[in-house]
Amino acid sequence: MLRLLIGTGVLLMAVGFGAAGWQYWQTLPPAEPGAAVAAVESAAAQPSLPAVTRQSWLMSPTGDVIPQDEVRAYLAQERFAPSRTVLVTQQASLTELLAEGETLPEEDYLQVLADIRAPRVAEGLCAVLVQAFASDCAVHSARVVDGSVDPVAGTAEFRLELVYRLPEPPEELPDLAAHVFQTAVVELPQDEAAPLTPTADAALGAALAAVTGACAAETVGDLCRMQRLTLDWTPGEPPRAQAVIGWLDPLPDGMFVAPPLTTAPGG
Numbered sequence: 001m002l003r004l005l006i007g008t009g010v011l012l013m014a015v016g017f018g019a020a021g022w023q024y025w026q027t028l029p030p031a032e033p034g035a036a037v038a039a040v041e042s043a044a045a046q047p048s049l050p051a052v053t054r055q056s057w058l059m060s061p062t063g064d065v066i067p068q069d070e071v072r073a074y075l076a077q078e079r080f081a082p083s084r085t086v087l088v089t090q091q092a093s094l095t096e097l098l099a100e101g102e103t104l105p106e107e108d109y110l111q112v113l114a115d116i117r118a119p120r121v122a123e124g125l126c127a128v129l130v131q132a133f134a135s136d137c138a139v140h141s142a143r144v145v146d147g148s149v150d151p152v153a154g155t156a157e158f159r160l161e162l163v164y165r166l167p168e169p170p171e172e173l174p175d176l177a178a179h180v181f182q183t184a185v186v187e188l189p190q191d192e193a194a195p196l197t198p199t200a201d202a203a204l205g206a207a208l209a210a211v212t213g214a215c216a217a218e219t220v221g222d223l224c225r226m227q228r229l230t231l232d233w234t235p236g237e238p239p240r241a242q243a244v245i246g247w248l249d250p251l252p253d254g255m256f257v258a259p260p261l262t263t264a265p266g267g
Contacts (some may be wrong), residue, residue: 058181061252066181073227074181074246075173077166080138083228086129086162089145090200090233092121094154107151114144114156122160124201132208133226134164166225174222179248182221186214188241196238200231203239207231211243221249 058066058074073084094104097117105113119142126137141161148157188210197203207229215224229243 058176058179061180061182061249070181070227070246074225077135077168080163080165084164084166084226085140085228086125086164086204087228087230088122088125088160088162088200088204088233089157089231090121090160090203091155091157091235092200094149094156096120104154110149110151110156111144111146114149114158118142118144118158118160121158122162125160125162125204126164128201128204129162129164129208132205133166133212135167136165138163169223174248176248178251179222180251181246182249183227183244183246184214184220186211186243186245188239190238190240196236197233200233200239203233203241204231206239207241207243210241211245214243215245215247220245221247223248 056068056071056075058071060066069081069083073081094110094114097113097120098104104110119139122139122142126139129137139160140163141159143159145157145159150156188207195206197206208226211226211229214220215226224245224247227244227246229241232240
């Protein structure tokens with residue numbers, strides 16, 4: 001009887017772990033553009049930076065250790081980084097989700113349709129990002145915002161997450177131990193004079209242009225790169241966008257940087 005109980009317990013554990021593993025793999029990004037997007041998941045499990053960098057840590061101007069996810073987003077350009085994202089929330093017409101000859105289903109099924117076809121809303125966004133400065137881009141996730149479907153107006157809101165790579169600079173990285181890492185927030189203007197954009201693609205282009213302009217400012221140091229960006233776009237309203245940029249500044253006078261003895265937050 002004891003052997004029977006043990007054997008039954010092992011069998012139940014195997015089934016349980018198998019189900020958990022299946023659920024995990026089900027949550028991973030789809031296979032297309034798969035090989036690229038899968039790197040988002042693997043990046044989080046790779047704490048070390050590429051061998052071409054001389055160190056895997058950065059310090060702030062106050063001497064604090066920069067969290068490792070921020071370091072990866074700034075330095076690891078040859079792969080997608082979990083925190084280097086563009087998050088777009090936009091409103092779209094449900095009819096834009098239909099193939100030629102299709103009609104909208106009954107109201108009860110509009111939410112399901114919007115969720116299944118959400119990746120279509122993201123079409124074109126990656127092209128804007130690559131045209132601006134990214135070397136590669138992929139749609140990591142695309143979902144309809146729960147409860148946002150308006151059957152009367154025939155619209156819904158969608159939340160889209162893009163991941164991207166940045167091109168490696170032609171020159172080698174400077175001595176990271178002789179620099180500190182700075183960040184700043186870049187926002188689009190929100191006054192009455194703020195220009196309207198006809199599409200979410202155009203709004204993203206305007207936001208990326210603002211990032212490029214901010215990186216070119218005299219107060220910004222070397223190797224300015226966009227860490228992440230969020231954009232909200234609704235037809236007929238000025239877009240709302242906020243980006244975080246990072247760059248390297250020389251060590252302040254009298255400051256000496258030593259490698260951290262403990263792992264930085266997020267490492």
